[in-house]
């Protein structure tokens with residue numbers, strides 16, 4: 001398999017056709033969140049997921065991601081249209097207070113718990129960055145020549161891979 005990113009390679013033979021995936025993204029830091037969402041969508045489509053099977057919803061900030069993911073997974077299941085995976089996407093950038101730490105801690109533990117309790121793979125789509133440049137780099141829109149790597153692409157691949165793991 002070709003080298004997808006340093007430390008993460010493409011899992012061979014991923015076929016995402018027929019999978020339904022939920023993306024919940026924040027409006028906080030939207031100029032960085034948008035390329036992350038696009039990276040996840042593009043990668044999932046390249047792995048066979050239909051655009052109509054990718055549902056995109058938004059919330060104010062990362063603290064709202066666990067609740068939104070939980071409630072949207074539950075309502076889709078109740079409607080008989082369950083999701084195979086969810087990708088909550090948010091960008092936390094350290095400010096001058098401890099706010100960042102508390103949200104990062106709450107959101108990361110919350111996102112993990114939602115997946116385990118729902119029995120549906122939930123990808124950790126949270127960037128926790130100390131500077132804006134770090135966040136831009138990890139959304140593939142960095143100011144440097146390389147522009148960095150879009151982690152949204154990894155999250156899209158992970159959603160397909162984890163959905164198939166659960167189905168085997």
Ligand SMILES: O=Nc1c(NC[C@H](O)[C@H](O)[C@H](O)CO)[nH]c(=O)[nH]c1=O
Pocket residue numbers: 026028029060061062063064090091092093094099100103
């Ligand atoms: O503070 N910084 C950030 C932030 N704060 C808002 C928080 O997530 C929540 O929406 C509010 O506290 C209201 O519940 N949300 C982010 O996604 N990134 C940040 O960098």
